[in-house]
Amino acid sequence: MDGVFSQLSVLGSSLVLLFGLILLWRRGITAYIGAFAWQSIVLAGVTVVVAYFGNDYELYWVAAGLLLLKGLVIPRLLRRMARRFTAERELEPYVNTATSLVVSGLLVLFGYAITRPLVALSQLPTRAGMPLAMGLVLVSLFVVISRKKALTQVVGFLMLENGLALLAVLGTYGIPLIVELGVFLDVLMGFLVMQIFIYQIHETFESIDVEQLNRLRH
């Protein structure tokens, strides 16, 4: 029983990490949004698995919230935003695609290294997925600092949040529902603020390339 549980959680967290890697490999913003939506659906699936095997009924509500907010609402808002910026493809990131993929592989290895004491200490059957969640956090941080388009950075930030949620679910079988609701509200508010910023950047510079912000210096 525990074997099935740990295998399912590792499978789910690997899928979540792979959807994060799509952000470095593809160039179109629609592909990023699809990857984010699918990643959130898989994350909700992992939460349901933990809820079922850990007998924690509150986690079903968390999974439903994840599915609703990050699987449906935010991707829909992102798509509506991306429709205005279809010409904005991630053509020249600061680090090119091949290098950034290799770097992300190394970052996942680094994630394994820094979660080693955590995994050694934990007795939970889900502990094997924790390095992958930490790897996703590092990879999406790398996306945020190495990509130029504001929309890509927003998706990277949302994926970072997904990685943290996965780490919380795997490491502690989820935080209390009320805290989780607060996090959902924070994510939604943060996303709306970033949306306003993107529209402002686009209005000022006719582009959502953050490179343009250097012109504000003088």
Next chain:
Amino acid sequence: MTLAIAVASLLVKLLVLAATIAVLETRIAKLRLFRVPELLSVSFVLALLAVTSSFLLR
């Protein structure tokens, strides 16, 4: 009985993987030549992750 279940699940797994790979490969059939290094680095990273997870998790 266990052997029969094992063989059946192996076959199902292989079928699912084969279908997935076929779909993926046919969808990126028009990969442009200058993106081949990226494809190679993707496969390198996937292989690296596979090796890491199978060695470090035991």
